[in-house]
Amino acid sequence: MNKPLRHVWLVVSVLFVLLFTSTTYFQVIAQPRLNAHGQNDRTLYNEYGRHRGPIVVDGHAIASSQESGDTYGYLRTYDPGAMYAPVTGYYSVVYGFTGIERSLNDTLSGEADSLFYHRISDILSGRQGQGATVELTLDAGAQQAAWDALDGRRGAVVALDPETGAILAMVSAPSFDPNELATHDTSAVSQAWSALNEDSSRPLTNRAIGGDLYPPGSAFKLITASAALESGDYTADSVIPGPGTYQLPNSSSVMNNFSEGRQDACGPDDESTLAEALRQSCNTSFAMLGVAVGEDQLRSTAEDFGFGKDLSIPMGVTPSRIGEDLDAAQLATTSIGQYETRVTPLQMAMVAGAFANDGVVMQPQLVQAVRTADLSTVAELTPREFGQPLSASNAAQMRQMMVGVVEDGTGAAAAIDGVEVGGKTGTAEWGTDRAPHSWFVGYGQTEQRKVAVAVVVEEGGYGSRTAAPIAQDVMEAVIQP
Structure with a gap:
């Protein structure tokens, strides 16, 4: 080969290597970054140009x-939009996207690994690919029932099957109408x-959930009572102190039993059983109980x-939490659901569910099944x-005490x-010059059906008046449809 031909061959070889390298880089290495680029209209049209599977309820x-x-x-x-919007989210x-639209995007779009063989089948048969x-x-x-009972008030309701x-x-x-964010009129969006x-x-x-x-x-008193039972030192019939007022340890603050400022004792000689303290929702009883049980328990x-x-x-x-490194005064207020105690309604429904399920908390799940267009099942709730x-046995004691709250206490509604x-019930203080949040956490059961529920109404006042009737409507809808 003469010298000019060798030069041509060398240049062509270099150009080929550069072409191969650049093609490999953009199609393999840089592909995720380019696909995610906000100005990549091709990716946008590809995403929204695919048939997306439906989200179904009943x-x-x-x-x-x-x-x-x-x-x-x-x-x-x-359809309907607002009632389910916090669950479905929006697809804009x-x-x-948010909600289920985001969490299960690969499933709804048909790109999930579990749908690989269905995608291959669609390609070989010439069918248009569809999401699950x-x-x-x-x-x-x-x-x-939950939507109607809240009636637009700020708050949340969660109900679950305890088993x-x-x-x-x-x-x-x-809530909001996700259709307003899903429209293709970008100005309106x-x-x-x-x-x-x-x-x-x-x-x-x-x-x-967030x-x-x-x-x-006071809904947190269910956890304080559970901790006391699990310590092995208490039963529902244990007599515990419950004075009209309680000066918090190493503090000038004084705790009363009722938010109106009444200083009634929880029983004769400033004592009552644990069951009676829960029925009356005695603050001093549970504050002192929490200190006695200890932060670790x-x-x-x-x-x-x-x-x-x-x-x-x-x-x-979002994980629920209690404060860290609590001193005795902080532990006392934590034990009645105040100080830095913060929860989601889902977490409190899980708490109620444990009592109705012999002490076992089940993993909460929102997806019953995933099915392809030909109705074959890809995944199912386990x-x-x-x-x-x-x-x-302690769960049974908790149920007995909680029934007393509803039959002859603050949860009668x-x-x-x-x-x-x-x-x-719970009436949670959360700021100066603000009405307290209203809570009800509980369960309902017959031989055929069980349901656990948590209701919070922001600035709703007493849980006995506001949250409890909402819980009743929701439990009734599940147990007596």
Whole structure:
């Protein structure tokens, strides 16, 4: 080969290597970065141009895709929108996605690894690829009852099946219409987005599993009582102190039994049984009980219920928590659900569920099944134990005490004829010159059905007046549909 030909061959070889290297770089190494680039319209159109599987509750598609006739290919619609919006989230060409739309995006779009063979089958048969159907565990009747009972007030409701962990209702209010964010009119989407983010009531926040979390108030006494029983030093019949006032240890602060400032003792000679203290919701009794039980036992029991632990349903859940390195005064106020104690309604529904399930907390789950377009099942709910904070015998004692709260105590408004209902109200202080949050945490059961529920109404006042009737409606919808 003469010298000019060798030079040509060398140049062609170098150009070939450069072409091969650059092609490999952009198609393999840089592909994820380029696909994620905000100005990559091709990726955007590819994402929204695929048929997306529906999200289904009791056979009804609460989120579905239809051909849009524009460059995006498909439009996501929600029916009804606001009632399920904290669960479904939104699917927007401008602002991305949230909720189940985000957590199960690969499943809904058909790109999940579990759908690989179905994608191959579609390609070989010439069918258009479709995303999988996601069937939720929600009970449409319970969801509607919770939505109607909240009636637009700020707050949240969670109901679940204590034996399987299936979430039967998850409502957060106020809510929003996801259709306004899913439209392909980008100007209208931007206006709706601005209005929602400027709204001081935070309609985009799912209060059931996240946000700023809530002090649980007296509803936390269920955990303090559980810790006492699990310590082995107490039973429901144990006599505990309950004076009209209690000066917090090493503090000038004095705790009263009732928020109106009354200083009534919890029983004769400033004493009562643990069961009676729970029925009356005695602050001094549980503050002193928490100090006696100790931080380690209280924290251990709370953690066994799920406090401080990461949780996916599959949406991420903000962990509930109590304060760290508590002194005696802080431990006393923590034991009645104040100080730095913060919870999600889902966590408190898990607490109630443990009592109705012989002390076992089940992993909460929102997805009943995943099915392909040909109705073959890809995944199905499998009940899984999350923890066991108390023994079956202690859970039975807790149920007995909680039934007393509903039959002859602060939870009377949650009672249902012919149903065993147990619970605990809470009136949680959270700021100066603000009305307290209203809580009810409890369960209802018959031989055929069980349900655990947690209700919080922001600035709703007494749990006995505001949250308990809401819980009654939701439990009734599950047990007596």
